[in-house]
Amino acid sequence: MRGRDMEDILSKKVLRLEESPTFALDSRANDIDAELKKQGDFVVRFGIGQPDFNTPDNIKEAAKQAIDDNKTRYTPATGVKELKQAIVNKFKRDNGLEYGTENILAGIGAKQVLDTIIRAFVNPGDGVLVLKPYWVSYTQQVLLSDGIPLEVDFKDNLKPDTGHLKKVISDFKNPIKLIIVNSPNNPAGTVYAEEEMGEIAKICLENGIHIIADEVYEKFIYDSARHYSIAGFSSDLKDITITVNAVSKTYAMTGWRVGYCAAHKDIIVHMSKIQGQSPSNPCSIAQWASVEALEGSQKSVGIMRKEYEMRRDYAYERLCRIDGMKCVLPRGAFYLFPDVSGFYRGGIRNSNDFSERLLEQAKVAVVPGSAFGDDRYIRISYAAAIDKIEEGMDRIEKFCKAI
Numbered sequence: 001m002r003g004r005d006m007e008d009i010l011s012k013k014v015l016r017l018e019e020s021p022t023f024a025l026d027s028r029a030n031d032i033d034a035e036l037k038k039q040g041d042f043v044v045r046f047g048i049g050q051p052d053f054n055t056p057d058n059i060k061e062a063a064k065q066a067i068d069d070n071k072t073r074y075t076p077a078t079g080v081k082e083l084k085q086a087i088v089n090k091f092k093r094d095n096g097l098e099y100g101t102e103n104i105l106a107g108i109g110a111k112q113v114l115d116t117i118i119r120a121f122v123n124p125g126d127g128v129l130v131l132k133p134y135w136v137s138y139t140q141q142v143l144l145s146d147g148i149p150l151e152v153d154f155k156d157n158l159k160p161d162t163g164h165l166k167k168v169i170s171d172f173k174n175p176i177k178l179i180i181v182n183s184p185n186n187p188a189g190t191v192y193a194e195e196e197m198g199e200i201a202k203i204c205l206e207n208g209i210h211i212i213a214d215e216v217y218e219k220f221i222y223d224s225a226r227h228y229s230i231a232g233f234s235s236d237l238k239d240i241t242i243t244v245n246a247v248s249k250t251y252a253m254t255g256w257r258v259g260y261c262a263a264h265k266d267i268i269v270h271m272s273k274i275q276g277q278s279p280s281n282p283c284s285i286a287q288w289a290s291v292e293a294l295e296g297s298q299k300s301v302g303i304m305r306k307e308y309e310m311r312r313d314y315a316y317e318r319l320c321r322i323d324g325m326k327c328v329l330p331r332g333a334f335y336l337f338p339d340v341s342g343f344y345r346g347g348i349r350n351s352n353d354f355s356e357r358l359l360e361q362a363k364v365a366v367v368p369g370s371a372f373g374d375d376r377y378i379r380i381s382y383a384a385a386i387d388k389i390e391e392g393m394d395r396i397e398k399f400c401k402a403i
């Protein structure tokens with residue numbers, strides 16, 4: 001803009017907001033890929049966390065039907081009643097949680113639902129506990145609400161260090177409103193055991209901290225791991241927990257943008273005000289598709305889960321064979337989170353350098369751990385076809401050997 005700096009024009013808040021590193025990386029990988037394609041090569045895409053499967057046909061048919069039935073107008077801010085009922089049924093069926101439709105809000109993907117929760121709770125200067133390694137948007141959403149993200153360390157098994165959690169709580173002098181608990185975890189793929197979840201729950205109850213339970217990967221769990229919904233532990237915990245989920249990952253519907261949450265109805269009432277004033281409602285057609293996703297056949301979910309598990313086994317085994325690579329076996333989601341700090345030499349100083357070089361030299365896109373709160377790691381998404389995973393692992397192995 002002529003003669004004026006953006007610093008004078010735009011808000012401090014937006015100027016300090018970081019671009020989503022996964023989206024930024026994906027767009028760079030796209031550009032490089034387009035160039036490489038001309039020479040018959042390609043980038044192996046382990047960056048963005050989205051299923052490579054197509055949305056199941058029954059769900060697509062429901063969307064087409066919704067268009068033909070002219071279900072194309074504004075809907076209630078929190079979603080059509082059929083979708084909210086489907087969500088109520090889902091929580092009962094899958095998580096043993098009893099809710100009514102007054103406890104439900106559907107939004108534009110889990111991301112917008114999370115943002116709405118944070119906006120509903122946080123005053124300027126309030127703390128929000130974020131357990132490392134964390135999904136990239138949590139800290140930025142807290143900052144957008146003028147809150148303070150309070151990062152909590154993790155142990156060697158990539159699970160929360162509850163000793164540090166207690167210390168962070170006692171050291172912070174302003175109110176702490178929320179903690180975000182994400183199991184199965186992005187980026188680490190960890191799945192918290194019942195007692196680990198219970199320990200976090202106890203600390204929250206003792207300190208009057210509300211819990212956001214981000215369960216978007218709940219269906220992708222491997223081996224003997226089990227998913228625990230923190231809201232199901234007691235009625236006190238149910239009152240202070242907002243359980244977030246989405247159709248995005250479970251049904252390969254990332255582009256449809258439908259997420260949802262269940263919470264005490266007094267919380268939902270206030271969140272709906274934000275919803276009504278800001279996005280109005282999630283896309284009506286996507287809502288009807290989501291009714292089918294939640295109520296229709298669940299066969300595709302089982303098929304995807306099995307496929308991810310097979311890919312995880314392969315990718316994990318390949319990573320472990322690379323000298324100097326350290327990796328904890330993930331039990332859920334579709335990510336590996338290896339410690340690559342053993343390769344920080346020869347001009348590679350951190351996870352950004354490692355990821356940059358890997359993209360430039362080996363044509364493999366991964367996300368640097370710095371985006372998730374720890375610079376020793378990189379995130380590899382194995383939501384990619386097995387032949388691409390094989391090729392990607394070959395390239396990573398060769399790259400690491402050459403450092």
Ligand SMILES: Cc1ncc(COP(=O)(O)O)c(C=O)c1O
Nearest residue numbers: 049109110111135186246248259
């Ligand atoms: C942990 C976690 N929560 C929430 C989201 C957002 O999901 P949605 O696509 O439904 O907005 C993601 C997406 O990557 C995620 O990994």
